[in-house]
Amino acid sequence: MTGVLTTLRAGDPGLVVVGGGIAGLRTVQTVRSAGYTGRVTVVAAERHLPYDRPPLSKQVLTGELAPEAPVYHGAEYFADLGIDLMLGQQARRLDVERRVLHVGDAGGGELTVPYSAVVIATGARPRRLPCAEPPEGVHVVRTVEDAAGLRAELLTGPQVAVVGAGFIGAEVASSARALGLDVTVIESAASPLARAIGQSMGDLLGGLHARNGVRLVCGRGVTGLHGTDRVEGLLLDDGTSVAADLVVVGVGVVPDVEWLADSGLPLDDGVACDEYLRAGRSEVLGAGDAVSWPNRSPGRDAYRTRSQQWTTAGDQGRHVAEVLVYGADAAGPFEHDLYFWSDQYGVKIQGAGLLNRDAALLELRPDRSRLVAAYRDADRLGGVLTVNHPKEFRRLRALAAAGAPWSQIAPREMSLADDLSGGDAA
Amino acid sequence: MSHTLPIEVQLDQTECCGSGLCASIAPTAFRLDTSGVAVVLDTAATTDRDVLVRAAKNCPTLCITLTDNGSEIDLF
Numbered sequence: 001m002t003g004v005l006t007t008l009r010a011g012d013p014g015l016v017v018v019g020g021g022i023a024g025l026r027t028v029q030t031v032r033s034a035g036y037t038g039r040v041t042v043v044a045a046e047r048h049l050p051y052d053r054p055p056l057s058k059q060v061l062t063g064e065l066a067p068e069a070p071v072y073h074g075a076e077y078f079a080d081l082g083i084d085l086m087l088g089q090q091a092r093r094l095d096v097e098r099r100v101l102h103v104g105d106a107g108g109g110e111l112t113v114p115y116s117a118v119v120i121a122t123g124a125r126p127r128r129l130p131c132a133e134p135p136e137g138v139h140v141v142r143t144v145e146d147a148a149g150l151r152a153e154l155l156t157g158p159q160v161a162v163v164g165a166g167f168i169g170a171e172v173a174s175s176a177r178a179l180g181l182d183v184t185v186i187e188s189a190a191s192p193l194a195r196a197i198g199q200s201m202g203d204l205l206g207g208l209h210a211r212n213g214v215r216l217v218c219g220r221g222v223t224g225l226h227g228t229d230r231v232e233g234l235l236l237d238d239g240t241s242v243a244a245d246l247v248v249v250g251v252g253v254v255p256d257v258e259w260l261a262d263s264g265l266p267l268d269d270g271v272a273c274d275e276y277l278r279a280g281r282s283e284v285l286g287a288g289d290a291v292s293w294p295n296r297s298p299g300r301d302a303y304r305t306r307s308q309q310w311t312t313a314g315d316q317g318r319h320v321a322e323v324l325v326y327g328a329d330a331a332g333p334f335e336h337d338l339y340f341w342s343d344q345y346g347v348k349i350q351g352a353g354l355l356n357r358d359a360a361l362l363e364l365r366p367d368r369s370r371l372v373a374a375y376r377d378a379d380r381l382g383g384v385l386t387v388n389h390p391k392e393f394r395r396l397r398a399l400a401a402a403g404a405p406w407s408q409i410a411p412r413e414m415s416l417a418d419d420l421s422g423g424d425a426a
Numbered sequence: 427m428s429h430t431l432p433i434e435v436q437l438d439q440t441e442c443c444g445s446g447l448c449a450s451i452a453p454t455a456f457r458l459d460t461s462g463v464a465v466v467l468d469t470a471a472t473t474d475r476d477v478l479v480r481a482a483k484n485c486p487t488l489c490i491t492l493t494d495n496g497s498e499i500d501l502f
Binding site for chain 1 (some may be wrong): 441443444445446447450451458460461462480483484486487488489501502
């Protein structure tokens, strides 16, 4: 079997990748390393060369990295690979019958870009608070401009409120605290991170906030903002208020797929791709935060999901490239354990697999400076979460990927209550 | 007379995710090669210890190992 890109003739428009994030970058790198020599064009809404987004909520806010785009490679790298970059171009519409992408820039210019194959990798944008005109001082973190603006305001010494205790919210809170600021985190769910890593581990890692001098308020929604020109605080759904000169909103992301509304492509929580990441047509594929696909883990039925993990996005980019060059049969279905990491409060959290349930603790230091937790999926090891323990993480992640039986790790299980007694007294 | 041995820097390329964060933090020790995977540079040996430790701790997959005088540096 061969892929769509290997059947092209000289003069065909070639591959067009819509999106300049990690999914798009890995796509174009991989088609080249797989031997495709035809045209490649990347259309990206941001003006920057592809850059590393994860540090924006961490090292860029703390000042460890400069508040400028941490690009992976310079312009000459893309020139050497024969990749055309169309930066600052927003995708407007996809005509799948004529195989043409319509794009526009901020100045009102419009262009059409023909393609032989297209990869949709437009990613996602942060969800915002539902108010028409937010006052000054309300931030999200997605782009390098977001991070630079937030960093500049953090340096003025504000009182900070973070809406959402997910990983982004926790990293922003940790970074603000590292700068010595007064920080409150508001989470609408009863436990932080419950959907991501289950309630027991969510409560445990959520304890990092208090241990580091950050107030965590759970089970309270934000119903309004105080302040007219400049934000002065948040109004919560129990009628109380939280004073803040600076608000950071980290309440998830929305896939950027509205531009595909009239394309006829299947849309369901992003572009609904099949197991080979094809979007209803062999020459239209999707990768990254903008797509959902039927993921599979050992011994389980496939379930449609949309990953918001950097590693998944990059691996999807590689996979669509392989489908396009080698064909779907040769590339096989895309399966992923949704690996993620988080740097917060001086610890490294790593997770992979099915984590939306309670876990068994295998190791825990009371101050959370080391933690190993295993997640059970029926009679198998389904996932793993660790703090500051890369070796154990790697071992258990490989076991989970191999579908190892739960009995292989369960005997070492320890009781949460036993180990935490005394540890939380302070 | 005492002298300081350089810190030995190892990077597991099978675990490397190609974020380039090590190269951003310690540009004299690491860079991304053309395939997007990090490589250790010769000048890593003369890179400041604290900078190497920061690069290793910030690696998204913790695939960098630092060895000082025969023993692995504990990052955490």
